[in-house]
Amino acid sequence: MEEEKGETTQVTLRVKEQTGEEMFFKVKGTTKMQKVFDSYAQRRGVQPNAIRFMLDGQRIRSEDTPKMLELQDDDQIDVVLETVGGGLDEDENAGAAAQAEAPITLKVRDQSGEEMFFKVK
Secondary structure (H helix, E strand, O other), X not given: OHHHHHHHOEEEEEEEOOOOOEEEEEEEOOOOHHXXXXXXXXXXXXXXXXXXXXXXXXXXXXXXXXXXXXXXXXXXXXXXXXXXXXXXXXXXXXXXXXXXXXXXXXXXXXXXXXXXXXXXX
């Protein structure tokens, strides 16, 4: 009997952005987190695949539920922008290393229009 009651229990989740803004969602313990992800993305006007949801530094999977994650009222979920990159294979790594050693020239123009050039390695 207790198990049945636990499955219909709702929890209020606090989703917090990097900017500090918060959004609240009231969901059943058995609701898949994908529903929260989609709702959040729709409210913010972003693609669901452009953001990631984290709980205590660990990524939340779309098939997880509040019950599986042992979430309670007012628990905080952090939302961050998805970052891509940094995974170069060996050939790309060699090319990147060669480019990193080649100097680049920076052109800086001040408010009066004067230009300065800097070579940076």
